[in-house]
Amino acid sequence: MISIAIDGPSGAGKSTISRKLAGMYGFVYVDTGALYRAVGLHFLNAGVKAEETQKIIDGLSNIQIDIKFIDNEQRVFLNGVDVSDKIRTPEVSLMASAVSAIGKVREFLFDLQQSMAKKHNVIMDGRDIGTVVLPNATLKIFLTASAEERARRRYEELIARGMNVTYEDVLADLKLRDQNDSSREIAPLKPADDAIIVNTTGNTFERSVTILSGLISHKLGL
Numbered sequence: 001m002i003s004i005a006i007d008g009p010s011g012a013g014k015s016t017i018s019r020k021l022a023g024m025y026g027f028v029y030v031d032t033g034a035l036y037r038a039v040g041l042h043f044l045n046a047g048v049k050a051e052e053t054q055k056i057i058d059g060l061s062n063i064q065i066d067i068k069f070i071d072n073e074q075r076v077f078l079n080g081v082d083v084s085d086k087i088r089t090p091e092v093s094l095m096a097s098a099v100s101a102i103g104k105v106r107e108f109l110f111d112l113q114q115s116m117a118k119k120h121n122v123i124m125d126g127r128d129i130g131t132v133v134l135p136n137a138t139l140k141i142f143l144t145a146s147a148e149e150r151a152r153r154r155y156e157e158l159i160a161r162g163m164n165v166t167y168e169d170v171l172a173d174l175k176l177r178d179q180n181d182s183s184r185e186i187a188p189l190k191p192a193d194d195a196i197i198v199n200t201t202g203n204t205f206e207r208s209v210t211i212l213s214g215l216i217s218h219k220l221g222l
């Protein structure tokens with residue numbers, strides 16, 4: 001099986017670029033952030049606070065997370081309910097970042113992620129795909145961009161979805177998440193030693209897709 005790991009901070013364009021690349025190569029696109037978001041949503045709904053680590057660990061036994069593909073799009077199910085749309089709010093983003101710092105949560109999601117790469121040719125995006133989940137990935141890319149550019153993209157995305165947010169809040173949230181994701185002890189956000197680092201600041205979407213598809217085609221000998 002072929003696996004392309006795409007890691008990087010939030011808002012670097014991982015999901016839109018990965019989805020496009022998966023379509024081009026006929027691979028399955030796996031968005032692992034959605035799994036952490038589903039876990040975050042579960043505990044938000046249960047009224048558990050981000051700092052109640054033990055409650056979160058104990059509560060994992062009540063959660064079943066599944067991935068299904070409907071019309072080639074990944075859908076995430078939390079205890080049998082499709083939560084793919086509900087997990088896209090700023091509250092869930094912060095809770096996902098908090099729960100993702102807990103080792104037991106990462107262990108809980110590990111097998112599901114690995115099993116996807118065993119069954120399909122995948123483009124898998126996340127934070128620790130190249131370093132932890134798929135250390136033997138065919139190709140590892142670390143996608144990044146300046147915080148301001150990432151915040152601007154995320155802001156436009158949220159506004160387009162009809163959410164009432166300000167650019168300043170989005171930038172502040174993003175910096176907080178960067179800080180959480182990079183400074184945690186377990187599986188911190190960092191490029192794998194053998195990852196190719198691609199900075200998309202100032203690139204159009206098409207330009208970034210061209211750069212990454214160039215890397216993939218070269219690696220696959222296409």
Ligand code: DC
Nearest residue numbers: 010032033036096097100126127128
């Ligand atoms: O990519 P995203 O913004 O949907 O991810 C949500 C959160 O989940 C993010 O703050 C970091 C965390 N995450 C992670 O720790 N490891 C992954 N492989 C994917 C996401």
